[in-house]
Amino acid sequence: MSRPEAERPAAKGRTPGTAAPRKRAPASRTIRVDALARVEGEGGILVRVRGARVDEVQLRIYEPPRFFEAFLRGRAFTEAPDITARICGICPVAYQMSSVHAMEAACGVTVGGALRELRRLLYCGEWIESHVLHVAMLQAPDFLGYESALHMAKDHPGLVAKALALKKAGNAIVEILGGREIHPVNVRVGGFYRVPARRELAPLAVELAEVRPVAEELLRWVSGFSFPDFSCDYEFVSLRHPSEYPFCEGRVVSSKGLDVAVAEFEEHFVEEHVAHSNALHSRLRARGPYFVGPLARYNLNFDRLPSGIQEAARRAGLPEVVRNPFQGIVVRAVETLWAVDEALRILGSYDPPPAPFVEVPPRAASGAGASEAPRGLLYHRYGIDARGLIQDARIVPPTAQNLRTVEDDLRAFVEANLDLPQERLVWRTEQAVRNYDPCISCATHAIPLRIERLPG
Numbered sequence: 415m416s417r418p419e420a421e422r423p424a425a426k427g428r429t430p431g432t433a434a435p436r437k438r439a440p441a442s443r444t445i446r447v448d449a450l451a452r453v454e455g456e457g458g459i460l461v462r463v464r465g466a467r468v469d470e471v472q473l474r475i476y477e478p479p480r481f482f483e484a485f486l487r488g489r490a491f492t493e494a495p496d497i498t499a500r501i502c503g504i505c506p507v508a509y510q511m512s513s514v515h516a517m518e519a520a521c522g523v524t525v526g527g528a529l530r531e532l533r534r535l536l537y538c539g540e541w542i543e544s545h546v547l548h549v550a551m552l553q554a555p556d557f558l559g560y561e562s563a564l565h566m567a568k569d570h571p572g573l574v575a576k577a578l579a580l581k582k583a584g585n586a587i588v589e590i591l592g593g594r595e596i597h598p599v600n601v602r603v604g605g606f607y608r609v610p611a612r613r614e615l616a617p618l619a620v621e622l623a624e625v626r627p628v629a630e631e632l633l634r635w636v637s638g639f640s641f642p643d644f645s646c647d648y649e650f651v652s653l654r655h656p657s658e659y660p661f662c663e664g665r666v667v668s669s670k671g672l673d674v675a676v677a678e679f680e681e682h683f684v685e686e687h688v689a690h691s692n693a694l695h696s697r698l699r700a701r702g703p704y705f706v707g708p709l710a711r712y713n714l715n716f717d718r719l720p721s722g723i724q725e726a727a728r729r730a731g732l733p734e735v736v737r738n739p740f741q742g743i744v745v746r747a748v749e750t751l752w753a754v755d756e757a758l759r760i761l762g763s764y765d766p767p768p769a770p771f772v773e774v775p776p777r778a779a780s781g782a783g784a785s786e787a788p789r790g791l792l793y794h795r796y797g798i799d800a801r802g803l804i805q806d807a808r809i810v811p812p813t814a815q816n817l818r819t820v821e822d823d824l825r826a827f828v829e830a831n832l833d834l835p836q837e838r839l840v841w842r843t844e845q846a847v848r849n850y851d852p853c854i855s856c857a858t859h860a861i862p863l864r865i866e867r868l869p870g
Contacts, residue, residue, distance in 0.1 A: 464868040472690040486807040507540040508787030510601040512794040520781025528767040529605040538757035539587025544788035550577035556845040557639040605771030619761040633747040637730035645737035650710035659718040662785040696815040703818035706790030708745040739849040776802030
């Protein structure tokens, strides 16, 4: 890990610039943020500092458990896509895709052809809308010194309007294919309840072509931000497909040699309760914390990106392996540009399938599925009986997989910056959490931060 540069957070529209001379940090101090906005869900951060060292870091998730896995039991296997879509209002498609792949694996069915392409198109829509929301509205204010996207919009109205148009194009894909923008209802095990005619998708191609330059502009914009010099020896984990940048298929691989089938996930990953959180923490059984999300996908699948997107990433200043989580905003912009191009490719060659779905007869079996949600690998596993009733369910969301790594990042980042003025340290600590675009629940709420200094 290298030492983060000192940037001074500015209030309400003042871009961070030259900092005042540093003053020695007091031996004891408390840093409190009562409302960390621009994340999804409710939780808290506690950092205890003793002298020059961080004693303890806790990312406290205090939202009540929601028990989705429990109330899936006894429901028909065909209900899983609609039920799990309600887990998240930002990435419902990911939950649907992981669930349908798991059910189809259990029943021995593989969906291909135009239905598979439509699933990828639907995923493109979710990536575009989610990534643009995070890049332009939730995290860009951090780098430019604004309190919120609303404050930022006063100085950058044109860029914000363009970003909203790009996000709207992603929403339109989800609405047309999914039946509505939020919690889509058109996805089913085996395919879709209804597939669009070619003429229905034609306006999407026009809209995406119009906003593609916006995706390029967004990438250029965020690549010009100033990033703290911070990196760690992460173990990145993602799906890897033989020929595609991953959405819903492939093997689970890591930057330290893991390469297993999705069905083997639980042999290598474990979830654990921690006293300070209602969210489970995941770890690799062999090595501990790991990192999922855009950086993991990019680092493990750079060679799967088309040459034009690779070149766009290089022009944005990204190497083939990115270990600085603060540069995740640039990687998300790269993935947004790729998703626009992938959507245009699919739309350009779309030929409606003969039927909107393939039959999936139930059988007594267990099946696992994984997909790449905007925030990273999302794993589902279900056991069903011969009637197709769900007997057990396991869902491992990406944010739960990253929680240990987020805490480790906070420990390293705070410890390396204890001599920063309080305002700047708080600002950067909040931003370190937002690097992961944590999806704590469906609702955007707040994370209070408190840093306690103990006597040395």
